[in-house]
Amino acid sequence: MNRKIVLVIFLWISCSCASMAQFNLGKVLDSFKKPQGSALAEGDIVKGLKEALTVGISNGSAMASKQDGFFKNELIKIVVPPEAQKVAETLRKLGLGKEVDKFTLSLNRAAEDAAKKSKPIFVKAITSMTITDAVSILKGEDDAATKYLQKTTNQDLYNTFFPVVDSTLRLNKATQYYADLVKTYNAIPLVKKVNPDLKAYATQKTIDGLYTLIAQEERKIRKDPVARVSDILKTVFGQSGK
Numbered sequence: 001m002n003r004k005i006v007l008v009i010f011l012w013i014s015c016s017c018a019s020m021a022q023f024n025l026g027k028v029l030d031s032f033k034k035p036q037g038s039a040l041a042e043g044d045i046v047k048g049l050k051e052a053l054t055v056g057i058s059n060g061s062a063m064a065s066k067q068d069g070f071f072k073n074e075l076i077k078i079v080v081p082p083e084a085q086k087v088a089e090t091l092r093k094l095g096l097g098k099e100v101d102k103f104t105l106s107l108n109r110a111a112e113d114a115a116k117k118s119k120p121i122f123v124k125a126i127t128s129m130t131i132t133d134a135v136s137i138l139k140g141e142d143d144a145a146t147k148y149l150q151k152t153t154n155q156d157l158y159n160t161f162f163p164v165v166d167s168t169l170r171l172n173k174a175t176q177y178y179a180d181l182v183k184t185y186n187a188i189p190l191v192k193k194v195n196p197d198l199k200a201y202a203t204q205k206t207i208d209g210l211y212t213l214i215a216q217e218e219r220k221i222r223k224d225p226v227a228r229v230s231d232i233l234k235t236v237f238g239q240s241g242k
Contacts, residue, residue: 106174
């Protein structure tokens, strides 16, 4: 197997064991010169990466699609669109804070509903992963696999999520709340009229939130042995050569 790939794997291994022993690059390089067990085949590396992504996707999608998966997670919670921040602030000052809060909750309910549709799209991207993709991910940062998904799934997710978000926004009356808020704000004398694209905003924020959760899961699998829940993950990410 390519010497560079083996070296990267050992670097990962050392990082994943950092909680038990301080990372020491010299020891990694020394161990590289010593006889090791059977080398991992490229097919196993690809299989391990696909497994890691599948685990991350399953966990991320499950967290995002449950009730309050977005709304009570400050890392991905969807707030009022940037163009409408001034609208929200002004309306709160006018005593309409509850209406703004209802709107924000509805945005996040739409995201949670759309997230349920994400897994098949991610799995399709994983199935298409090549050895070249896998090597690139191995050489990449802690979120390299997530970035691969961003590159290969964003448009499909957007196309799938948009009608779901649209439907849920209407079902939860977010569209109505938004129209009422904007209408109220635009009626204030001398303010600059606003009307940002709510559906496009909520759709992309839903996608961004999913990528954020999947990146978290990817980092766990790379660094935390407990997160490696299958034999192939333990082999690819946990082989220490001891």
